[in-house]
Structure formats: structure tokens, C-alpha cells
Amino acid sequence: MGTGEYLFLFRGLQWTLALSAVAFACGALSGLPIALARTSPWPVLQRLTAGYIALFQGTPLLMQLFVTYYGLALLGLSLDAWVAVAIGFTLHASAYLGEIWRGAIEAVPSGQSEAAKALNLGYASRMVDVVLPQALRISLPATIGFLVQLIKGTSLAAFVGFTELARSGSQLSNQIFKPLLVFGIVGALYFAICWPLSLYGARLERRLAGTAR
Amino acid sequence: MIVLEHVQKHFGAFQALFDINLSVRAGEKIVLCGPSGSGKSTLIRCINYLEQSEGRIIVGNVELSAGSKAVNAVRSDIGMVFQQFNLFPHLTVLQNCTLAPRRTRRLSKADAEAKARELLARVKIFDQADKYPAQLSGGQQQRVAIARALCLEPKVMLFDEPTSALDPEMVKEVLDTMVSLAEDGMTMICVTHEMGFARRIADRVIFMAQGRIVEEGPPAEFFGNPKHERTRKFLGEILPSSGTPIVPPTTPLK
Numbered sequence: 122m123g124t125g126e127y128l129f130l131f132r133g134l135q136w137t138l139a140l141s142a143v144a145f146a147c148g149a150l151s152g153l154p155i156a157l158a159r160t161s162p163w164p165v166l167q168r169l170t171a172g173y174i175a176l177f178q179g180t181p182l183l184m185q186l187f188v189t190y191y192g193l194a195l196l197g198l199s200l201d202a203w204v205a206v207a208i209g210f211t212l213h214a215s216a217y218l219g220e221i222w223r224g225a226i227e228a229v230p231s232g233q234s235e236a237a238k239a240l241n242l243g244y245a246s247r248m249v250d251v252v253l254p255q256a257l258r259i260s261l262p263a264t265i266g267f268l269v270q271l272i273k274g275t276s277l278a279a280f281v282g283f284t285e286l287a288r289s290g291s292q293l294s295n296q297i298f299k300p301l302l303v304f305g306i307v308g309a310l311y312f313a314i315c316w317p318l319s320l321y322g323a324r325l326e327r328r329l330a331g332t333a334r
Numbered sequence: 335m336i337v338l339e340h341v342q343k344h345f346g347a348f349q350a351l352f353d354i355n356l357s358v359r360a361g362e363k364i365v366l367c368g369p370s371g372s373g374k375s376t377l378i379r380c381i382n383y384l385e386q387s388e389g390r391i392i393v394g395n396v397e398l399s400a401g402s403k404a405v406n407a408v409r410s411d412i413g414m415v416f417q418q419f420n421l422f423p424h425l426t427v428l429q430n431c432t433l434a435p436r437r438t439r440r441l442s443k444a445d446a447e448a449k450a451r452e453l454l455a456r457v458k459i460f461d462q463a464d465k466y467p468a469q470l471s472g473g474q475q476q477r478v479a480i481a482r483a484l485c486l487e488p489k490v491m492l493f494d495e496p497t498s499a500l501d502p503e504m505v506k507e508v509l510d511t512m513v514s515l516a517e518d519g520m521t522m523i524c525v526t527h528e529m530g531f532a533r534r535i536a537d538r539v540i541f542m543a544q545g546r547i548v549e550e551g552p553p554a555e556f557f558g559n560p561k562h563e564r565t566r567k568f569l570g571e572i573l574p575s576s577g578t579p580i581v582p583p584t585t586p587l588k
Contacts, residue, residue, distance in 0.1 A: 235384055236420035236479075240434035240486065241409040250433055254424045 122302065126293055130303075133289025134310055140285060141272045143207050148214020148271075155219030157248065160226045170219065177216030183277050185213055190281040206278045210271070217267050225260035226252060258329065265322035269315045276311075286310060335360040335490060335521050336381065341389035343376055343545075350376045351387065352545045360489070363522045365532040365553075368542035369568060374525045377542070378492045381523070382412045394489065410438065413483030417495040419475045421467040421482070427454065428463040431482045438486070446485070453481040457511050473504030477511050484515075491515065493524040527572055533557065541565045 155173065158166040177185065189209035193200055200208075229252050237247040279288035290307035294300040336358040343351035351373045358364055366374040380387040383398055383405045391398040396407045422430050431450035435441045441449070454463055457477040467475050476496055483491060493512065497505045509531050516522055516535040526532070532539050532553055539556040541549045541564075549556070549565045557573075560566045 230418075230420075232416060232418050232420040233422065236414075236416060236422070238384060239382055239409065239412070239414035239416075240482070241406055241438050242434055243406075243437075246433075246437045250437070251422055255422075258424070 122297065122299070122306075126297065129293055130286065130289050130306060130310070133284060133286040136284060137272070137275050137286040138314075140203075140207060140210065140275045140278060140283070141268070144210030144214050144271060144275070145268055147207070147211040148218050151211065151215035152218030152222060155215055156222035156226060159219060159223040174216045174220045177213055178220065182213055182274055183280060185209055186277055186281055202281060202283050206281060206283045210275065210278075213274075214267075214271055217270075218264065221263045221267060222256060222260055225256035225263075228259050229255045262322045262326035262329065265318055265325065269318050269322070272315055272318075273311060335362070335394065336523075337390070337392040338377075338381070339390040339392075341377070341380060341387050341391060343373070343380060343385060343387045350545050351380070354389070354547060356540070356547070358490075358521065358523065360521055361519050362537045363516050363520075363535050364524070365536040365539045366523065366525045366542060367527060367529075367532070367539065367568070367572075368548075371544075372542040373545040374542050375494050378414075378494055378523055378525055381492060382409050382414055384414075410486065411489045412492060413486060413488035413490070414492045415476065415479050415483055415494065415496045417498050419467070419472070419479045419499070421475055421479055423467050426464050426466055427459065427470070427478050430467070430478060431485045434482070435485050450481070450485055453484045454478070456484075456514075457481045458507070471504060472500045473507045476500065476504075476508045480508075480511055480515070490521045490523070493522065493526065495525050495527075497526065497528060529557070529569075529573060541568065543568070 155170050158170040159174070161167060186206065186209040189212065190202070190205045193205050193208070233251055233255065234247055237251045242250065275285055276287035278285050279291065282288075284292070286307055290303050294303040297303070336356070338354050338356040341351055341354040341356075342349065354377060366377065368374050376385055379385045381391060381393065381398075386400070391408075393408045394411050396404055396411075398404055398408050421427075422433070425433065428447060428450055431454065432441075432443070432446035435446040435449065436443065439446075451463060454460075457480050459474060459477055459481065462470060462474065467478065470478065480491075480496075496512070497508050500508060505528070509528060512522070512524070512531065513535055522535075524531075524536075536553050538550055539553050540547055541556070541560075541562075543564050549560065549562045556565075557569065560569055
């Protein structure tokens with residue numbers, strides 16, 4: 122394998138990272154309202170978001186990608202593969218992050234909200250100033266764990282023709298007929314990104330367990 | 335100042351409060367006592383709408399109702415101190431005290447901090463404003479919680495077993511703070527089993543059992559000559575031994 126081949130794989134890696142970043146950022150932006158709706162006092166919002174989360178947790182990611190990719194096209198939206206895939210992963214991430222953060226919000230002791238209410242803080246301030254900062258801390262290990270899953274999950278975008286790292290690998294191995302070498306390198310690249318994140322998550326988890334009383 | 339009329343509270347099928355009628359004058363200090371599960375905490379939590387109840391609750395000249403306007407008006411007049419302190423662990427002592435004034439009163443950071451430091455000094459928390467709650471002892475945390483509530487300049491303070499979660503040696507410092515607050519004329523409703531404190535500051539002691547007010551009266555009468563059998567039994571259980579004078583656990587304040 123020469124420099125050209127490596128560059129080809131790195132271009133795929135860039136798309137993997139870009140897709141992961143967009144999916145995680147957009148998923149976080151829409152996951153937060155989902156978590157808030159899930160923990161809100163209004164039953165309608167609770168049930169709607171519970172259904173949304175159940176739908177995405179109960180179906181395979183690949184199927185979700187097919188449905189968004191082909192479904193959006195059927196609706197007459199001729200979107201770039203990149204945009205369609207990003208939408209699919211965003212929906213997926215928003216459901217999972219919504220559920221992770223719901224758990225974290227509920228793990229903040231109820232006395233915290235009560236004290237905030239007694240201080241006459243409104244809902245927005247109760248959440249932004251009191252509950253969410255604590256929930257975020259609690260949720261960090263699980264959130265990072267999900268990010269690792271998401272990065273690896275972006276390899277499924279290869280099935281709908283999006284050329285990220287995994288698809289770059291299969292294209293390359295079809296050209297140079299060295300599948301073991303190519304996929305070994307592809308695997309190592311995924312590992313090089315995911316493993317430090319996992320370590321960081323585990324360290325955070327230990328630190329949180331240490332400070333919690 | 336506070337009027338409760340026919341207040342009832344249900345938790346599902348369980349009735350926690352039965353037909354509570356109570357009126358508290360401005361400046362009055364009430365001590366609520368009774369066995370656990372008697373509804374005393376539930377009662378004070380209804381007053382600032384942490385629990386929804388049936389019946390009428392009037393604070394100042396506002397009648398509590400489900401609308402956020404009435405709830406906000408009532409809560410802005412009432413400070414509350416909890417058994418578990420409920421300080422915000424991710425904020426410093428100073429930030430704990432300035433959060434609500436800055437959000438609800440729109441005070442500037444400097445004004446809120448000046449006010450907070452003044453009140454922290456009043457509860458004898460010196461040089462600890464920049465620490466986090468976990469770095470303080472239980473007694474210090476509870477005094478910060480009192481200062482935090484005072485920063486909103488409440489007209490009434492509710493105390494929900496403020497010393498029950500404290501190690502014995504820290505009870506006194508919190509009670510001293512409460513006594514000095516009482517002596518400054520604050521209207522107070524305290525759920526507590528500190529009978530020395532009750533004798534010293536209470537205008538009225540109210541005894542509750544099974545969701546009802548059983549007996550109430552000035553401390554001398556309440557402790558000296560309890561009328562109801564249920565009250566006598568309770569006092570017999572929590573006081574050292576009958577006949578022993580109860581020495582207030584608090585030292586005189588200057």
C-alpha cells in the first residue's frame with residue numbers, strides 16, 4: 122500500500138469524523154428537548170417522546186438509515202446522500218441521547234428541584250441553573266459511551282452509498298485485493314479514535330464515583 | 335400573615351392531612367411537632383406549594399391557587415430550610431446565595447454578592463463563600479441554606495426538621511442561628527423535635543398526629559400541662575424523663 126492508498130483511507134476517515142460530529146451535535150441539540158419533554162409534567166409530551174425513543178431503540182440502525190434515505194427521496198426530497206445520512210443519524214442520536222439524559226435528569230435528587238422551587242426559581246432557571254449542570258455530570262460516562270457507539274455505527278452509512286471510512290476500505294480492497302491488510306488498517310483507525318474516548322469515559326466514571334457521597 | 339382553612343392533603347388513597355385550620359400572625363413563631371408520619375412536614379410543604387392541597391391557604395394577602403402568579407407571589411414571601419440542606423452542590427456557597435436574587439429579583443451580580451456576604455456573616459459563615467457545599471460541615475451547610483433563603487428577604491421562614499440530619503455537636507450552631515432569627519422578629523414555622531428550642535422561642539407549640547392538629551398552646555402550658563393523652567405519650571417518649579427541667583441547648587446571644 123502506497124501513500125495514495127493511505128490518503129484514500131484518510132479521506133474516508135474524515136467523512137466518518139464529520140458524520141459523527143454532525144450526528145452527535147445535531148443529536149444533542151434535539152436530544153435535550155426530548156429529555157426535557159420526557160421529564161416534563163405533561164403526560165402528552167411524555168408519551169410522545171417515549172414513543173419516539175421506543176421507535177428508535179426498537180429498530181435496527183441500518184433500517185432507520187434505509188427509511189430516511191429512501192423515504193425522504195420518495196417524499197420528493199432529492200437530498201444529497203450526505204444530508205440524508207446525516208438526518209438519519211441525527212434522529213437516531215437524538216432518541217438515544219434523549220433517553221440517556223432523561224435518566225440523568227431523574228437521577229438528580231428531587232430535593233434540588235424543591236429547593237429551587239422554594240427559592241421561587243422558574244422552570245427555565247431550575248433546569249438551566251440547577252438540574253441540568255448536575256445531570257450533565259451524571260450522564261457524561263454514558264454520553265461518551267454512546268458517542269463511541271455512534272462513531273462505529275457510522276460505518277452502516279456505507280450501505281446507502283456514503284463513502285466514509287468503512288466504504289473507502291471496501292473500495293480499496295476491491296482494487297488492490299488485500300482485504301485483510303486494508304480492513305486491518307481500517308479497524309485500527311476506528312480503534313485509535315474510539316479507544317481513547319472509552320478510556321476517557323471510564324476515567325470520568327471513576328472520578329464521578331469518587332466524588333459522589 | 336398565614337391562614338389555613340380546612341386544608342386537606344391526599345397522596346392517592348392515603349389522606350395525609352385532615353381539615354387543618356391554622357392562622358399565624360406576623361412575627362409569630364410556631365413549632366410543629368409530632369410523631370413521624372403525622373403530616374407536619376406535609377403541612378409546611380403545602381404552605382409554599384411544594385405539595386398541592388385542598389382547602390384555602392392565604393399568605394399575606396395572596397390566596398394560593400394553581401396559577402403560577404399566585405404561587406410565585408407566595409413563594410417570594412416564604413423562605414424554606416430543608417432537613418437535607420439541599421444546597422446546590424455544583425455552585426459555590428456564594429453562588430448558592432446569589433442565584434435566586436439574580437434570577438428572580440434581577441439584582442446585579444455585585445448587589446447580590448454584597449447582600450449574600452452580609453447574610454453569610456450573619457449566620458457566621460466567614461471566609462467560606464468561595465467553597466463548595468461538600469467542603470463544609472453539615473452545620474455550616476445548613477447555616478448557608480438559611481442565609482440562601484434570607485437573601486430573598488422572606489417575610490416567613492419555614493424550617494423542615496432543620497437539625498435532624500446533623501451530628502449532635504452541630505445542632506447547637508444551627509439552633510443558635512434560628513434563635514437569633516426569631517429574636518429579630520421573623521415569622522417562623524418550624525417542624526422540629528428540639529423541645530428546648532421550642533420552649534425558648536415558640537409563641538405556640540402545635541402537636542400533630544395522624545394528619546390532625548391534636549393540641550396547641552404556648553410552650554409553658556403545652557409542656558407543663560398537656561391536655562391530651564396522645565400529647566403526654568409523645569412528650570414522654572421524646573423528653574429525657576418526666577420532671578427533669580429542659581435546659582435550652584442554646585446559649586444566650588448578645
